[in-house]
Amino acid sequence: MSSLPSRSRQISILLTVSCGFIMAMLDVTVVNVALSDIQHDFSVRLASLVWVVDSYTLTFAALLLLGGALADRLGARRVYVIGLALFIFASALCGAAGSVSILVGARLAQGAAAALFVPSSLSLLTESFEDRHVRAKIVGIWSAIVSVAFASGPLVGGVLVHRFGWRSIFYLNLPVGLVGIALAFAFLRPSRRKAHALDMPSHALVMIALAALSFVLIEGPGFGWSSPAIIGAALLVPFVLLLAIIRERRTQTPVIPAGLARNGTFWALNGIGSCMNVVVFGEIFVLSLFLQKVDGETALGAGIRMLPVMAVFAVANFCSGHLSARLGGRRLLLGGIGCAGFASLAATALGTRLPYGWLIVPIALVNAGIGFAVPAMTAAVMHEAGQRNANIGAAVLNANRQIGALAGVAGLGIVQHLTGDWAESLRIGFAIFVACLAIAFMLAWWRVHAAPKELGPGEASAAH
Structure with a gap:
């Protein structure tokens, strides 16, 4: 055309x-x-x-x-x-x-x-x-x-x-x-x-592992963590993943090319993406229910009150490319994760002792930090993948980020089941986010040494 x-x-x-x-x-x-x-x-x-x-x-x-x-x-x-x-x-x-x-x-x-x-x-x-x-x-x-x-x-x-x-x-x-x-x-x-x-067995093994992991995280509180079904599913996850890794190494047509599969920086960046999605989607899940269950908001009221913190994420996403050109991708990645981590710590300390109007500030800073960091992380992934493996690199990153989203929602569900209190779940949730962001920061500091300075438009799209 x-x-x-x-x-x-x-x-x-x-x-x-x-x-x-x-x-x-x-x-x-x-x-x-x-x-x-x-x-x-x-x-x-x-x-x-x-x-x-x-x-x-x-x-x-x-x-x-x-x-x-x-x-x-x-x-x-x-x-x-x-x-x-x-x-x-x-x-x-x-x-x-x-x-x-x-x-x-x-x-x-x-x-x-x-x-x-x-x-x-x-x-x-x-x-x-x-x-x-x-x-x-x-x-x-x-x-x-x-x-x-x-x-x-x-x-x-x-x-x-x-x-x-x-x-x-x-x-x-x-x-x-x-x-x-x-x-x-x-x-x-x-x-x-x-x-x-098409290596259908590898795709099937990944699907089985994710389904078993979902069952453990979501049904564990209800079934009981010592129930045979939960223990069996928990043991199935590493076993199936091991089979998938063995198959990937032996097949002539691996889903992930060998050079990419052995790239430690690439996988560290994927880990960063998963950690950040735990925060983003865990926050959306617990915050929307907190506003309705604790503050008594309707669905419309919750949507309106969440708009400012969601909009900050999008605005930071748009501005990230310009900042990356000035600061460099690595600095923006570390700065964004650090900002989100300290803001999560502030939200944990404040808990629900202050009105939601005050909590908007640290929550918005969490989303702003992640909004700046995600495009920088994506640019680094595309840099590691190179032109030859750009499509598969973006696909692996998006898949791992979705796994993080799944774990974030399921994890906050476990917290709510244990506490029975949405206000306390929100506070504990942000404490969990602090830990996830600390892991992401350490991975970035350890493995990301020369992130590209500017995020191209094609790479920006992969950030979503």
Whole structure:
């Protein structure tokens, strides 16, 4: 395809590939403010609410690498459209769910669908704009749209739940997804297919390990940590991961190239990404329920009160590239993590002794610090991966960040089960965030020695 000089065509393609990513980002955060209403309608325990959030993250994380491989093998447009269609169907099931079990099953399908169309989005932009400068501009705008969608999730969810009920947050995906499919056929040409071996056993092993880990973290408090089911699942996780590592080393077509798999800095950066996502998604989960359970807010009220701390994250994301050019990626990464760590420590000390209006300050600083650090971390990952392994490097990072999100939500669920008090859970949650950020800081100090100075637009998009 040409470099598309027509501005209207550029906008049309941008809107086309944005439809899927907007739905994926909104579904990560929008459901949190609906949890209280879901619990009231179905009369379910806390573990079921955690499953509602983490079931989406589970399949999303486990299948991201497979989604990218399928996009190469079958063509990005075809996989993108298939993913959108599956997401529409799964969203309709979520909205019509008559029980929390059906809702969780439909959320699993949503995550699997998102894993298909999310990796295809950037591929489609790359294919559609051959001119490097035009592509950089378009990808930058696309990244901004992603940040806004992520930050506005709680507010959008609050408005929908308040006006139309919690089911509307899923039904909203139907018209958006249908528009995305129509636009894809209208403005995107069929993608070139690339030879790409699919190592299905490795993907299956990762899926089993994540499912077992989710079961342990979410159901452990209810079943009891000494129950045979929990112990068995806990032992299954390292065993299956060991099998996956052995298979990766012996197969001629590993999912992760050998050079990347042996790169210690690359894996340290992935660990940093996981730690930061524990903080971000654990915070969103516990804060949205704290505002509703303790402060008595409606879903709309919670969404409005969360908007400032979410907006700070997006603004810092946008400004990170300019600061990185001045300070260097390593300094920005360490500074951002350090700021978030000290702010989490302040939030832990303050607890709930002050009104939420005062707590906004340290919470906003946590998100600002992470907002500055995430693009710098992503640029460092892309630097380590190099051009040859850029796509797989971004996919591995995003998968590990989703694992961090899963662990953050499940971990805060465990805290709430142990304390039975949302106010105390918020305070302990920030203490956990201090520990996670301390680990991230040490990994950055130890392994990240020469992070790139400037975050390119294509790399910025991978930060989400």
